[in-house]
Each structure stands twice: as C-alpha cells, then as structure tokens.
Amino acid sequence: MSAWGALFCGGGMQEVLGIDVGGSAIKGAPVSVKTGELLEERVRIETPQPSTPEAIVETIAALAGRFGWEGPVGCGFPAVIKDGVVRTAANVDPSNIGFDLQAALRERLGSEAGVINDADAAGLAEVRWGAGREVEGVVLMITVGTGLGTALFVDGRLVPNTELGHIELQGHEAEHIASDAARKRENLKWREWAQRFDAYLRAVEDLLWPDLIIIGGGTSKKAEKFMHRISPRTPVQIARMHNDAGIAGAALAALPEALRSPARAG
Structure with a gap:
C-alpha cells in the first residue's frame, strides 16, 4: 500500500x-x-x-x-x-x-x-476518481473555459504547474484563440472553434505524446458539439467529475x- x-x-x-x-x-x-x-x-x-x-x-x-x-x-x-x-x-x-x-x-x-x-x-480528482483512474503512462487533463488549464501526470504522479495553455498556436497564445472565451468573444461556430481546438491538441501531442487526454471545464458539458470534429491520435475522454x-x-x-x-x- x-x-x-x-x-x-x-x-x-x-x-x-x-x-x-x-x-x-x-x-x-x-x-x-x-x-x-x-x-x-x-x-x-x-x-x-x-x-x-x-x-x-x-x-x-x-x-x-x-x-x-x-x-x-x-x-x-x-x-x-x-x-x-x-x-x-x-x-x-x-x-x-x-x-x-x-x-x-x-x-x-x-x-x-x-x-x-x-x-x-481538477486533474488530481480525475486521475484519482474519474476518467484517468488507473491509467498508466502520460495523462493530460485540459480544462476548457475562460482559458486552457492543463494538468500533467506520469504514471499517476502530478507534474505541477504546467501552463500549456500558453504555448504558441498559429502566431498567438493558444488560450487566446482556442478557449471557450475565444469562441464566445469571436462568435465562432462550433465547427470553426473545433478546428482551432484540434490544432491545439495536435500541438500538445507533438510536445508530450500522451497516452490519454481528458477534457474538462465548462466546455466538456457540450461534448456533442465538438468531439466528432476533432481527430487527435491520442485517445480522448470527457471528464467524469464535472463540477x-x-x-x-x-x-x-x-x-x-x-x-x-x-x-x-x-
């Protein structure tokens, strides 16, 4: 134990x-x-x-x-x-x-x-009790809301204070164009926003090669709007712990x- x-x-x-x-x-x-x-x-x-x-x-x-x-x-x-x-x-x-x-x-x-x-x-909760429970390897939790928050785990151990929402994407800080706040601010259709978010996921994949990506935050409640529009190579699950x-x-x-x-x- x-x-x-x-x-x-x-x-x-x-x-x-x-x-x-x-x-x-x-x-x-x-x-x-x-x-x-x-x-x-x-x-x-x-x-x-x-x-x-x-x-x-x-x-x-x-x-x-x-x-x-x-x-x-x-x-x-x-x-x-x-x-x-x-x-x-x-x-x-x-x-x-x-x-x-x-x-x-x-x-x-x-x-x-x-x-x-x-x-x-939020990541600790998902890895202990939610979608990342008992998952080995590299797990990345992304909370999509006002910004893009990230929590990174290796074999269940937290790598604290990752700030992967701030990586550069298409010449901008990622969360400035791929967060839910950006979708609302620019009045993007879900298809348009999903293209940006998919590009963000691929950029993060190229840096980390995770074994699982968990999507949380307020946007995860609307998974039916965008999940079929993204195509990362990494398995993706929606967070289970919700609010x-x-x-x-x-x-x-x-x-x-x-x-x-x-x-x-x-």
Whole structure:
C-alpha cells in the first residue's frame, strides 16, 4: 500500500474542506478524500472585486464559516503555486503575485491548509476518481473555459504547474484563440472553434505524446458539439467529475503526501 493509501485506512484523515477559487466565484464544500464525494451541497460566493489577496482570504474564511468548518482546508487557485506562494495572476488581481496564500489561510483559519493550482486540482480528482483512474503512462487533463488549464501526470504522479495553455498556436497564445472565451468573444461556430481546438491538441501531442487526454471545464458539458470534429491520435475522454472536480481535487492539497505520491486508490 502506498503512503497515500495509508492515509485512508485505520483512522486517517477522511474529510477536508475543498475550495475552488475562480475569477468570478469562490466555491467550496466538505469532501471525502477517500471517495471524492462532496459531503454537503457546495456553497458559491462571488469573488471579491478587486480580488486582492486579503479579500480572497476573507471570502474563503466566510465560506468556511458557512459550514462551521474547523478542520483542514485545501484550496485550488488560478495561478502557478510554489510552496503555497502565488507566482502568477491571470484571472485575479496582480497584487496576489508573491503572496503566501497557504500561510495566510493557516493563520486566518487556525487549521491545516494547502494550496494548489486549480487545473492541477481538477486533474488530481480525475486521475484519482474519474476518467484517468488507473491509467498508466502520460495523462493530460485540459480544462476548457475562460482559458486552457492543463494538468500533467506520469504514471499517476502530478507534474505541477504546467501552463500549456500558453504555448504558441498559429502566431498567438493558444488560450487566446482556442478557449471557450475565444469562441464566445469571436462568435465562432462550433465547427470553426473545433478546428482551432484540434490544432491545439495536435500541438500538445507533438510536445508530450500522451497516452490519454481528458477534457474538462465548462466546455466538456457540450461534448456533442465538438468531439466528432476533432481527430487527435491520442485517445480522448470527457471528464467524469464535472463540477465537483475542482473542489474535490483541491481538498487533496491539504494532504502533502497526496501531492508527492501517485494518484492511486489506497
């Protein structure tokens, strides 16, 4: 049994408050870290504007208060995260860059807390409980929404903070032309957008040669609109955790061993 698996046996930590921070909303719910199930109906609070680090911490504290939560907290955040510190800020206020969000949450909440990139959180959920469960080799999760988030796994082990939505595609940053936001902004037909997204998938394939690609994010709910229009050489599956992925995967950030060990059932 892996060290991670041991956490779920014989009295190990079972419940964590998962928090998913986005540019428009902060969502959360208590999560069973054994099954990935949300144990209560999730709560959604609008992201404060401006989304300064102090305002985000207070909103997370308010969300935790809605559940009367006093236990460990795992937070998915839309940025590169290194040792709990925010290193980029694509969809939140730039004042977050350099902020030790993990330390701030521990101090404000008075409990154990961990922070992880939001796409990595969704990927962890899919690899542990969803479409990537027990898949060997290289698995790439792509969340398609406002941007193109990516989470990369090798034999179930996370390679953190991949930013493959920012590769160059047709002379542009990929997420600027192949995200769902780009489709809406340019009023593209699904056929037109799918051509761009297919080109993005092929570009990523040429870099990584993955064994499985998982498509998540809001656009995955409309798979019937585009799946028949893409033709990557890699097998592609739609994410199974849906709206729960970001919250459930974020909960695992409170378990340091979960981020170091392969995402396998215990």
